[in-house]
Amino acid sequence: MREQEIFERLKSELGDDGVEFYDDKLSPFIKVYPVHIQKAAHFLHEQQGLQFDSLMSLTCVDYPDKFIIVYHLFSMRHLHKITLKVDVSKDNASVLSVENIWESANWFEREVYDLFGLRFEGHSNLIRIMLPDDWEGHPLRKDYQYPATYHGVPAG
Amino acid sequence: MQDYTTIVKNATSSIEEVIIGEEMLINMGPQHPSTHGVLNKVLKTDGEIIDEVFPQIGYLHRGLEKIAERLNYHQFIPYTDRIDYISAMNCNFAYALAIEKLAGIEVPKRADYIRVIMAELNRISSHLIFMGTMGLETGAFTPLLYGFREREEILDLFEMTCGQRLTYNYIRIGGVSADLPSGFIDKARSFCNLLEKRIKEYHNLLSYNRIFINRMANIGVLPQDLAIAYGVSGPNLRGSGVKWDLRKNEPYSVYPELEFDVPVGRGEVGTPGDSWDRYIVRMKEMEQSIRLIRQALDKIPDGEVRSKVPRLFKPPPGEVYVRAENPRGELGFYVVSDGSTNPYRLKIRAPSFSNLSAVPPISKGAMIADFVLLLGSFDIVLPEIDR
Numbered sequence: 001m002r003e004q005e006i007f008e009r010l011k012s013e014l015g016d017d018g019v020e021f022y023d024d025k026l027s028p029f030i031k032v033y034p035v036h037i038q039k040a041a042h043f044l045h046e047q048q049g050l051q052f053d054s055l056m057s058l059t060c061v062d063y064p065d066k067f068i069i070v071y072h073l074f075s076m077r078h079l080h081k082i083t084l085k086v087d088v089s090k091d092n093a094s095v096l097s098v099e100n101i102w103e104s105a106n107w108f109e110r111e112v113y114d115l116f117g118l119r120f121e122g123h124s125n126l127i128r129i130m131l132p133d134d135w136e137g138h139p140l141r142k143d144y145q146y147p148a149t150y151h152g153v154p155a156g
Numbered sequence: 157m158q159d160y161t162t163i164v165k166n167a168t169s170s171i172e173e174v175i176i177g178e179e180m181l182i183n184m185g186p187q188h189p190s191t192h193g194v195l196n197k198v199l200k201t202d203g204e205i206i207d208e209v210f211p212q213i214g215y216l217h218r219g220l221e222k223i224a225e226r227l228n229y230h231q232f233i234p235y236t237d238r239i240d241y242i243s244a245m246n247c248n249f250a251y252a253l254a255i256e257k258l259a260g261i262e263v264p265k266r267a268d269y270i271r272v273i274m275a276e277l278n279r280i281s282s283h284l285i286f287m288g289t290m291g292l293e294t295g296a297f298t299p300l301l302y303g304f305r306e307r308e309e310i311l312d313l314f315e316m317t318c319g320q321r322l323t324y325n326y327i328r329i330g331g332v333s334a335d336l337p338s339g340f341i342d343k344a345r346s347f348c349n350l351l352e353k354r355i356k357e358y359h360n361l362l363s364y365n366r367i368f369i370n371r372m373a374n375i376g377v378l379p380q381d382l383a384i385a386y387g388v389s390g391p392n393l394r395g396s397g398v399k400w401d402l403r404k405n406e407p408y409s410v411y412p413e414l415e416f417d418v419p420v421g422r423g424e425v426g427t428p429g430d431s432w433d434r435y436i437v438r439m440k441e442m443e444q445s446i447r448l449i450r451q452a453l454d455k456i457p458d459g460e461v462r463s464k465v466p467r468l469f470k471p472p473p474g475e476v477y478v479r480a481e482n483p484r485g486e487l488g489f490y491v492v493s494d495g496s497t498n499p500y501r502l503k504i505r506a507p508s509f510s511n512l513s514a515v516p517p518i519s520k521g522a523m524i525a526d527f528v529l530l531l532g533s534f535d536i537v538l539p540e541i542d543r
Contacts, residue, residue: 026474053384057477057488057505070490072477076384076400083477104387107513130214130542139222
């Protein structure tokens with residue numbers, strides 16, 4: 001199924017003000033409003049004919065004014081894919097978790113939490129995954145300050 | 157990575173329970189022969205039976221994604237060698253594919269064929285290590301020596317091509333760094349003939365060895381739906397019976413012009429999706445790789461091996477997600493360009509990361525000795541998990 005059709009079906013479920021389609025030549029994507037992400041994910045996962053059973057990748061990009069979470073979805077059954085994006089404001093950096101829909105999101109979301117400091121509401125085990133528990137800051141943020149030492153060991 | 161004390165706190169309701177109760181927490185790692193790197197598994201056990209597994213990763217975190225933001229597109233290629241050092245060619249390959257798509261760079265046909273030959277040779281060498289270590293895990297030492305003997309020939313081929321034996325930096329954006337040296341094609345052909353005979357030996361020695369089968373069958377059964385939900389890919393997914401190979405289903409480079417089959421696990425000696433199935437899928441993949449290399453050696457055209465790409469180039473603003481079939485599964489690169497010489501964001505979707513996340517749910521109820529096999533059959537590589 002083409003991206004446009006997937007968008008039309010998602011729009012019929014969420015309404016006009018829930019989603020937007022960006023027909024980028026290289027990689028078209030659907031922008032979903034943060035409040036709808038759970039509903040959209042559930043719809044895409046369950047709906048007959050869509051059945052996105054695989055979350056290939058979940059990551060985040062730090063822009064000057066906002067974070068964007070990027071979901072790359074794929075359907076093993078129907079061999080189509082789609083990219084979802086969710087804008088997250090910098091003041092209240094949190095979004096609903098999709099762990100209950102794709103189990104692979106568990107570790108992906110922990111990684112984003114660890115490296116970007118975004119909170120995923122409803123995540124079962126939101127703790128750091130790469131860095132030590134007492135590490136300060138989130139390295140993949142653009143404004144990250146490199147520490148001079150870690151437990152007395154030079155870190156630069 | 158999580159502190160050990162936090163894990164203990166989460167795993168047990170009180171510290172007395174650990175001391176007095178039936179359950180015991182065991183640290184398996186970070187230095188352990190079965191981990192293939194620095195990985196700590198905290199096992200919650202009841203006697204010999206595993207109740208829960210808490211993998212602790214991050215010991216090898218080098219911040220590759222942060223480093224990428226500070227380098228230009230060419231400069232990051234040597235770092236891709238270090239994502240999965242056992243199959244560095246495949247990592248170079250996937251990265252080059254991503255950047256070429258982002259910047260719209262054409263690759264000469266000859267370079268495409270060379271890339272496929274190198275990627276498949278590297279796949280074989282990676283699976284040879286897997287076979288050897290799988291033997292070690294079951295207590296058989298000989299297969300490791302056999303595997304390394306053949307791998308040596310592949311490394312010699314790589315060395316004569318690019319001068320390196322482990323981290324190659326050979327597949328570049330727009331092609332490859334140098335043409336094949338004289339004598340390479342003959343040497344590669346004779347290697348294919350040799351390996352074909354040797355794979356039969358491996359089967360006699362290890363694959364269909366009664367002791368090996370009894371150790372491997374019915375251990376760590378990974379059901380299809382669970383594998384897909386956890387994002388498991390590559391031979392581990394095929395071991396569960398899912399006929400899914402990116403070279404076939406989402407073909408890139410010159411794979412559509414070459415013929416090969418996709419082996420899947422059928423539960424020949426046990427349950428579909430058990431450790432033996434994951435093992436045999438890799439052994440059969442080596443045979444398919446030989447087929448691919450032979451065809452590519454026959455069909456390789458003459459011509460340029462690298463299109464002209466400026467040292468500093470600026471891809472137009474945009475983004476791509478490109479994935480390729482690595483020996484361990486789907487390696488994806490998500491690259492965001494803001495129109496400058498460096499990537500704005502580069503995310504590496506490593507196959508072992510998702511593959512390892514599927515280990516805890518299927519190891520509940522396994523014996524500790526079997527867990528070593530179970531983890532070994534997933535063929536994880538730590539630097540690509542931690543990045």
